[in-house]
Amino acid sequence: MTGVVADNAQRDTVLDVSLVRKNFAGLVALDGVSLQLGRKEILGLIGPNGAGKSTLFNIIAGTLKPTSGTVTFRGRNITGLPPNRVCRLGIARTYQIPKPFLDMTVLENVYIAESFGSGRDSKVGTPAEICDLVGLKDKMHLEAGMLNVSGKKRLEVARALATSPDVLLLDEIAAGMSPTEGEWAVRFMEKMSQSYDLSIIWVEHVMRLLMKGVHRVVVLDHGVKIAEGRPEEVVNDEKVQQAYLGGKLS
Amino acid sequence: MLKGYLLVHKKNFVRDVVPWVGALVVLAFAPYFVSASLRSFLLFLLMWIALSQSFNIFTGLTGYVNFGFVAFYGLGGYGMTMTLLSLNIPIYAAMVIGGVISSLFAFAISWPTLRLRGAYFAIAMLSLAQALFVIFDNWNFVNSATGYTIPVKYYDPVLQYYYMLAVAAVTVLCLYVIMNSRLGLALKAIKQNEETAVSIGINATFYKAVAFGISAFFAGLAGGAATWTITIIDPPSAFDTTITLTAISMSMLGGLGTIAGPIIGAVILYSIEHYFGLTLPYLHLIVFGIIIIVVVLLIPQGIMGEIISRMKKSRRQEVGEEG
Numbered sequence A: 001m002t003g004v005v006a007d008n009a010q011r012d013t014v015l016d017v018s019l020v021r022k023n024f025a026g027l028v029a030l031d032g033v034s035l036q037l038g039r040k041e042i043l044g045l046i047g048p049n050g051a052g053k054s055t056l057f058n059i060i061a062g063t064l065k066p067t068s069g070t071v072t073f074r075g076r077n078i079t080g081l082p083p084n085r086v087c088r089l090g091i092a093r094t095y096q097i098p099k100p101f102l103d104m105t106v107l108e109n110v111y112i113a114e115s116f117g118s119g120r121d122s123k124v125g126t127p128a129e130i131c132d133l134v135g136l137k138d139k140m141h142l143e144a145g146m147l148n149v150s151g152k153k154r155l156e157v158a159r160a161l162a163t164s165p166d167v168l169l170l171d172e173i174a175a176g177m178s179p180t181e182g183e184w185a186v187r188f189m190e191k192m193s194q195s196y197d198l199s200i201i202w203v204e205h206v207m208r209l210l211m212k213g214v215h216r217v218v219v220l221d222h223g224v225k226i227a228e229g230r231p232e233e234v235v236n237d238e239k240v241q242q243a244y245l246g247g248k249l250s
Numbered sequence B: 001m002l003k004g005y006l007l008v009h010k011k012n013f014v015r016d017v018v019p020w021v022g023a024l025v026v027l028a029f030a031p032y033f034v035s036a037s038l039r040s041f042l043l044f045l046l047m048w049i050a051l052s053q054s055f056n057i058f059t060g061l062t063g064y065v066n067f068g069f070v071a072f073y074g075l076g077g078y079g080m081t082m083t084l085l086s087l088n089i090p091i092y093a094a095m096v097i098g099g100v101i102s103s104l105f106a107f108a109i110s111w112p113t114l115r116l117r118g119a120y121f122a123i124a125m126l127s128l129a130q131a132l133f134v135i136f137d138n139w140n141f142v143n144s145a146t147g148y149t150i151p152v153k154y155y156d157p158v159l160q161y162y163y164m165l166a167v168a169a170v171t172v173l174c175l176y177v178i179m180n181s182r183l184g185l186a187l188k189a190i191k192q193n194e195e196t197a198v199s200i201g202i203n204a205t206f207y208k209a210v211a212f213g214i215s216a217f218f219a220g221l222a223g224g225a226a227t228w229t230i231t232i233i234d235p236p237s238a239f240d241t242t243i244t245l246t247a248i249s250m251s252m253l254g255g256l257g258t259i260a261g262p263i264i265g266a267v268i269l270y271s272i273e274h275y276f277g278l279t280l281p282y283l284h285l286i287v288f289g290i291i292i293i294v295v296v297l298l299i300p301q302g303i304m305g306e307i308i309s310r311m312k313k314s315r316r317q318e319v320g321e322e323g
């Protein structure tokens, strides 16, 4: 509710995170974080390690229940719903540390996500087409456990897309990819967002890559939102530079 | 087309169906050719196939080890006996009621127990089965420690054999159907990574409970058929933990999560039990223990699991050579 809300999000809010707080034993991981995601928006969520980015994803996706605060998806309060219900409503997530079904082939992984998922007709394509889209076509029949880090990150994306979501939560998918692959990921997400009406929150530890693709950035530090705005504004923000202890930004 | 390709790599009628039908035909005609003692051996072998396979339906497909499995067997046995004695209905109907009672019990306890994972689930189930023993041992409604005896008028060893054959066959068929269904797909995902399964929209709580209930139903049917054959049921025999351990051993030896595995395990271990049981009671349990240690160390996926993963490996090499 508070803070700078970019014009983009104000028009058509798909996801509204309001004053979310999460306490772990003796630790405040999130301290009243609010953010809004607009339709077809790509929102960058950045911050140093331990800032609470993954925790916020876990709360939106239903893996964790917030200590307080609400998550609203298309006007519906989804706070505390179990992850399978959240996915069925149309919010898909990737894991920072990839969690594929290791003994199944890449195609089977995507196929299962497509068979369950949000339960709607696949908007992105068949499982094989999705494998092709993320660049895993020639590894489709390999067991997921045999993929390298980059391959596993691509599979995370493929599995999330296969659930036919409206909102995609990407957790450091470019970490472990080469710079060229990272640029591919940015272009790919722009295309997905436009073609399939996807709204995306994209967490990345390093800011530089994200700046090219996202419309807006939210910066977390120690569970607090310290900045929000267009990428070029945020980069020059003093608090943000302090949080990153200089250097790391560019 | 995609679905067929993914779930059953290359269907082969001769390889997949003929051995099963052949075995069924042989077993169906066996009573006409074999001695009464061999028929009795086959009957109990079929019971162990049904039990290890119903154990497999839950534990093999979900990865949750059920150490309280005997509760399903015992409740099925009691359910069958008590309905048979109080209502004037055919045996098969009483058996189905026993299975349903066992299944209802499974659903009732699934809500608290299936939230637990790993060792916690195992211990909770073990305690529940023990608790049932204590309750039945002291509960007048179920004749407490005395238990029940099936009246002589129901004695019919050949019919008992066919009932057990039917129970075993239907249990195996049901496992096959589950493995090729949406339920099987969900369970496969849950077994591999429950967190990921839930994140792609799979209601793990629901699918686990369904598998639990189906497992209980078939174990209950087998318990009913076994009680009819043994003719007596009391708490120590109905809730005997060695039944759980034997079902675990058989399905582990043969390969949890496979169709042929628990059957192979049952054939091997029950033959051993039968042989040693004649010479020295309980000796077979020591032999089981040794076999299980060897299996865990050498082929943790069991006989069929090992065969399947070797087949996969060779197929992968073929793919590798092509690409």
Ligand SMILES: Nc1ncnc2c1ncn2[C@@H]1O[C@H](COP(=O)(O)OP(=O)(O)O)[C@@H](O)[C@H]1O
Binding pocket: A024, A025, A027, A029, A047, A048, A049, A050, A051, A052, A053, A054, A055, A056
């Ligand atoms: N399940 C948990 N239990 C306890 N502490 C946790 C848990 N998950 C995360 N944390 C802590 O919360 C803080 C935020 O973690 P996280 O959200 O993973 O940060 P980020 O993704 O921004 O690097 C860290 O201090 C982390 O150690």
Ligand SMILES: [Mg+2]
Binding pocket: A053, A054, A055, A096
């Ligand atoms: Mg993180």
